[in-house]
Amino acid sequence: MADLIGLILGLFEDLKFWKKKERRRKLEKENGLPKKIMLDSSAKIFIGGLIIILLIKLYKYLT
DSSP: OHHHHHHHHHHHHHHHHHHHHHHHHHHHHHHTOOOOOOOOHHHHHHHHHHHHHHHHHHHHHHO
């Protein structure tokens, strides 16, 4: 049951991101702006965690 709820919440998050990205691309195209890289929230969390892990490993290596 928890898996189903998680799947549905993930789907809603993806749909919200895709809609936001579509509006952003339309605005960029209308105004002749360069495309900006857009990351969804799960990608931002993953990248942040990866940076923290790398910093911890680097700190342990240097001490």
